[in-house]
Amino acid sequence: MPAPYALNDDSVVVIIGSGAGGGTLGNELAQKGIDVVILEAGPRIEYEDFINDEWDSFSQLAWLDNRTTGGGWRVHKDFPNLPAWIVKAVGGTTTHWAGASLRFQEHEFKGLTNYGKVEGANLLDWPITLADLEPYYAKAEDKMGVTRTNGIEGLPGNNNFKVFKAGADKLGYKECHTGNMAINSADRDGRMGCQQTGFCFQGCKWGAKWSTLYTEIPKGEATGKLEVRPSSHVLKIEHDDSGKVTSVVYADKDGKQQSQKARIVCVAGNSIESPRLLLNSASSKFPDGLANSSGQVGKNYMRHTTGSVYAIFDKPVHFWRGTTMAGIVRDEAKHDPSRGFVGGYELETLALGLPFMAAFLDPGGWGRSFTTALDHYDKMAGMWIVGEDMPQEQNAVKLHGELKDKYGMPIPDVWFTDHPNDVAMRNHAYKQGMAMYDAVGATRSFPTPPYPSTHNLGTNRMSEKASDGVVNKWGQTHDIKNLFVSDGSQFTTGAAENPTLTIVTLAIRQADYIAEQMSAKSI
Amino acid sequence: MVTIYQGRPGLTRRELLKRGSAAGALLIISGSAVLSTSEAWGLESTALKPETIATLIQLARDIYPHDQVPDKYYAIAIKSHDEQAGKDAAHKELIEKGIADLDQKSGAGGYTGLGWEDERVAILRQIEDTPFFQAIRGSLVVGLYNQKEVWPIFGYEGESYSKGGYIARGFDDIEWL
Numbered sequence: 001m002p003a004p005y006a007l008n009d010d011s012v013v014v015i016i017g018s019g020a021g022g023g024t025l026g027n028e029l030a031q032k033g034i035d036v037v038i039l040e041a042g043p044r045i046e047y048e049d050f051i052n053d054e055w056d057s058f059s060q061l062a063w064l065d066n067r068t069t070g071g072g073w074r075v076h077k078d079f080p081n082l083p084a085w086i087v088k089a090v091g092g093t094t095t096h097w098a099g100a101s102l103r104f105q106e107h108e109f110k111g112l113t114n115y116g117k118v119e120g121a122n123l124l125d126w127p128i129t130l131a132d133l134e135p136y137y138a139k140a141e142d143k144m145g146v147t148r149t150n151g152i153e154g155l156p157g158n159n160n161f162k163v164f165k166a167g168a169d170k171l172g173y174k175e176c177h178t179g180n181m182a183i184n185s186a187d188r189d190g191r192m193g194c195q196q197t198g199f200c201f202q203g204c205k206w207g208a209k210w211s212t213l214y215t216e217i218p219k220g221e222a223t224g225k226l227e228v229r230p231s232s233h234v235l236k237i238e239h240d241d242s243g244k245v246t247s248v249v250y251a252d253k254d255g256k257q258q259s260q261k262a263r264i265v266c267v268a269g270n271s272i273e274s275p276r277l278l279l280n281s282a283s284s285k286f287p288d289g290l291a292n293s294s295g296q297v298g299k300n301y302m303r304h305t306t307g308s309v310y311a312i313f314d315k316p317v318h319f320w321r322g323t324t325m326a327g328i329v330r331d332e333a334k335h336d337p338s339r340g341f342v343g344g345y346e347l348e349t350l351a352l353g354l355p356f357m358a359a360f361l362d363p364g365g366w367g368r369s370f371t372t373a374l375d376h377y378d379k380m381a382g383m384w385i386v387g388e389d390m391p392q393e394q395n396a397v398k399l400h401g402e403l404k405d406k407y408g409m410p411i412p413d414v415w416f417t418d419h420p421n422d423v424a425m426r427n428h429a430y431k432q433g434m435a436m437y438d439a440v441g442a443t444r445s446f447p448t449p450p451y452p453s454t455h456n457l458g459t460n461r462m463s464e465k466a467s468d469g470v471v472n473k474w475g476q477t478h479d480i481k482n483l484f485v486s487d488g489s490q491f492t493t494g495a496a497e498n499p500t501l502t503i504v505t506l507a508i509r510q511a512d513y514i515a516e517q518m519s520a521k522s523i
Numbered sequence: 524m525v526t527i528y529q530g531r532p533g534l535t536r537r538e539l540l541k542r543g544s545a546a547g548a549l550l551i552i553s554g555s556a557v558l559s560t561s562e563a564w565g566l567e568s569t570a571l572k573p574e575t576i577a578t579l580i581q582l583a584r585d586i587y588p589h590d591q592v593p594d595k596y597y598a599i600a601i602k603s604h605d606e607q608a609g610k611d612a613a614h615k616e617l618i619e620k621g622i623a624d625l626d627q628k629s630g631a632g633g634y635t636g637l638g639w640e641d642e643r644v645a646i647l648r649q650i651e652d653t654p655f656f657q658a659i660r661g662s663l664v665v666g667l668y669n670q671k672e673v674w675p676i677f678g679y680e681g682e683s684y685s686k687g688g689y690i691a692r693g694f695d696d697i698e699w700l
Contacts, residue, residue: 052682055669158689159697166700195688205684315699320679322694354679358668366586366651366660367644374668375589378678440700 005037005227010261012037013514014248015268016234016277019092020503021487022268023212024143026228027220028511034518035225037260038217039232039250041269042088047214050095050203054356057202061095063088065411067272068400072417074449078363083414084303085452086270090230091213093270093454094500095203098325099183099210100348101146102497103137106130107335108343108388111493114335115342120419121390122300126492127464127473133505140504144182144210145189153185154178155194158322160349163313163381167436168329175330179348182210182501183323189215198351200324232258235407237265237281237290237483245290245483251407264482264514264523266475268507271301271456271489275397276412278460278470291460291477291485296469298398300391300461301414302494303453305422307385308350309433310361311442312376319351319381327383332432333496341424344496345387347433352382360451373446381437385429386455388496390419397459455499460489474513475506482523486510550577550594559594566598570609575622579604579659581635582625585643586660587667589676596673600666601659614658621655 005012013029015022018040026038042063051057062085069076069083076083087093107114109130112123141149148154155178157165168176183200186193194208207214220226231253238247238259247261267274275298279289289297327349334344352360354377362370373380395417399410418426430447437445463469466478475490477483486507488499495502517523551558552573557580558565568576576598583597608615626633628646637643650656667673674681683689 052684055665156695158694162695162697162700194690196690196694197683197688198694199683206688313699316678317697318678318680318693321683321689321692353681354674354677355665355669358664364660367647368588371587371589374677375591 005035007258007260009035010246011035011263012261013264013266014039014260014262015266015486016248017041017092017268017270017273017487018090018212018217018228019087019268019270019487020094020212020500021507022266023091023094023216024504024507025266025268025486025511026226027212027216028508029514030220030223030225032511032515033223033225034515036220036227038226038228039234039248039260040090040092040228040230041233041273042090042230044090044228044230045203047203047205047207047211050205052197052199052202052205054202054353057199061087061089061203065405066403067411068403068413069415070413071395071415074363075416075452079452082452083416084270084272084456085454086456089213090217090228091211094211095213096201097454097500098200098498099181099323100325100328100498101141101144101180101182101501102346104130104133104495104497104502105333108493108495111343118342118390118419118421120392121421122393123391124461124463124468124492127462133502133509136505136509137501139508140501143215143508144501144504145184146501147179147181147183147185148177149180152188155181155183155185155323155326157327158196158319159317160319160322160351160381161327163317163319163440164327164329164349164383164436166440170439171432171436173329173331177328178326179328181323181326183326184208191215194323196322198320198322198324233407234269234277235280235409237267237277239283239285239290239480241285243285243480245480255406264484264518266484266486267460268486270487271459272397272412272414274485274487274489275459276399279399280409291470291479291483293479294463294467294469296461298459299393299396300458301395301397301416301456302389302391302458302491303416303450304455304457304494305345305385305387305389305418305425305429306450306455307426307430308382308448309385309430309437309445310373310380310382310448311434311437311445312373313379313381313440313442316378317381318378320353324351325349325384332429339428341421341428343388343421343425345385345425345429346496347429347436348384348386350382350384361446361448363449373444383433383436385426385433386496386498387425387429388494389422391458391461391493392417392419455488455494457488457491457494457499460485462490462492475510476513484510484514550580552577557598559598562593562595564595564598566602568605570615571605571618575619576601576605578622578625578634579618581643582647582659583663583667585640585647587663588640591676592673596667596670599670600663603662603666604659617655617658621653621659624655625650
């Protein structure tokens with residue numbers, strides 16, 4: 001029943017991107033009877049076609065268009081053309097994500113107030129509070145089937161979790177469990193329960209993990225009010241003399257340029273492509289790019305303070321078996337500056353298959369110190385660090401000065417350097433993670449550097465004042481009333497939590513606002 | 524095309540005499556082929572010199588040494604360089620010059636003439652930032668560890684969907700904690 005809309009239909013809401021933000025917003029609007037066209041750069045790959053093989057799946061799903069990097073982060077050295085490990089397909093990175101669904105903590109909405117002025121950081125308070133989001137968090141958790149909410153049972157702990165939990169207990173951590181996961185622990189919402197297959201990152205072939213690909217999008221399509229156009233890569237957003245956006249120019253599956261008219265445009269292409277698109281849409285009226293009167297488009301790029309700890313034991317663990325990230329310690333997520341840094345971090349279980357472990361354990365590493373680690377691959381346990389990083393103005397997504405993509409648009413150049421607070425936090429987390437494993441008898445442990453970013457945040461940030469950021473508390477750009485940002489690039493600060501739940505929550509809330517404004521005829 | 528084939532090749536006395544002297548001393552050059560007598564396989568070279576391929580196999584093992592992984596898998600992991608050299612003269616030069624440089628740095632017996640891994644690794648530390656070394660290491664990290672036949676040697680079980688995941692196959696079977 002997907003509704004086909006005409007290119008010259010100027011009554012539609014055009015959403016760019018079909019991931020956590022775009023896919024959710026599209027369904028929410030369609031459920032309200034609003035006509036929606038989602039333009040998705042990638043192909044539509046249904047979940048039965050996902051591949052239980054790390055490199056093959058990477059080729060199938062990952063966003064592999066050329067990108068460049070700069071700055072002091074190690075990703076720039078080891079993966080110079082792969083700043084981010086995100087997805088180009090219908091469903092966006094919700095096909096790849098691990099499912100961890102945590103609400104932000106109250107203090108994290110007021111970074112500047114609670115952390116104070118941190119030198120070199122561009123901290124700002126969100127223009128909203130936890131209380132503003134709570135009703136929408138509740139809706140998102142129900143929609144996504146988050147475990148340990150709405151009476152949904154937690155997932156069972158796998159081997160990797162059991163090692164992690166034993167270490168957490170030995171260290172005296174109090175809040176350790178199998179997580180709040182948007183992965184069905186039993187059949188729910190027409191989707192089956194987790195079969196402990198262990199390829200969450202490669203797309204769940206059972207559909208047990210929530211993804212917009214097989215929840216929001218088909219539900220929206222079933223209303224007859226949502227059309228998803230895959231393989232439609234948006235190049236430019238156009239506006240009229242008054243500055244209102246009017247249409248979206250995209251390259252279709254054959255590379256032919258098309259122009260879709262729109263009443264409202266919502267950008268949800270992830271924190272690299274969204275600012276890139278706004279910058280690439282510069283015009284004589286907006287010479288610095290759309291919605292960029294503050295100069296903040298593309299700035300304050302955040303990627304969470306991440307890292308991993310792997311450890312080897314003298315007996316088998318088989319940590320690749322089962323749900324990849326169903327395990328968390330939350331005790332370090334608090335803001336406790338006595339640790340030597342502001343903000344906090346989560347520790348979450350993580351496993352990689354042998355091919356990716358070889359690529360990511362110590363990128364560039366070789367020789368026996370490296371290979372003797374892999375020799376004990378079956379005796380490894382692993383965890384991931386995810387903590388709040390400091391927004392910094394010079395960490396940014398910029399347009400490349402020379403390189404262009406196949407459509408002639410400048411490619412994104414992603415700059416990132418750790419803030420000293422990020423480094424202090426990561427070192428603390430490494431120490432705690434290694435101590436957890438030491439406590440259960442690890443014979444060797446590895447502080448593994450961050451991977452290419454999966455959490456890309458902050459490049460069109462939300463602010464009370466138009467001079468401080470790109471969008472207001474509804475994700476509506478300060479400069480252009482009918483232009484919205486609907487992905488994680490809205491985040492004012494990153495918080496310690498995996499971002500997807502908050503992206504979905506903001507999208508549900510934004511849909512209510514857009515519907516209200518449309519019926520009030522103010523946009 | 525480079526082919527990897529199974530089967531024990533016949534050896535002439537001359538071929539035996541051309542046997543390398545490095546640690547394993549198992550690879551033999553015969554015409555355009557690199558042969559392993561102990562593992563019973565051969566690799567036909569097309570663009571690179573067979574001696575270059577034999578050295579590449581030793582180099583691959585020195586970069587990612589796993590004593591439990593037979594040479595065959597290192598041979599498979601480096602054969603893409605022979606294929607690429609056939610299509611790209613610049614790549615052929617990168618590899619041949621890289622190996623020649625390695626031999627030159629290693630003294631009279633060449634790289635494979637150095638008996639101890641530590642001696643060879645000391646040479647590799649001198650060149651680890653070169654495009655040659657990075658090309659070999661970069662291709663190996665996928666070419667070696669992405670071979671499904673190698674996975675069981677490390678205990679990795681690979682694809683699990685067709686077996687119904689691990690829900691009834693030991694996702695939580697740890698007993699030693």
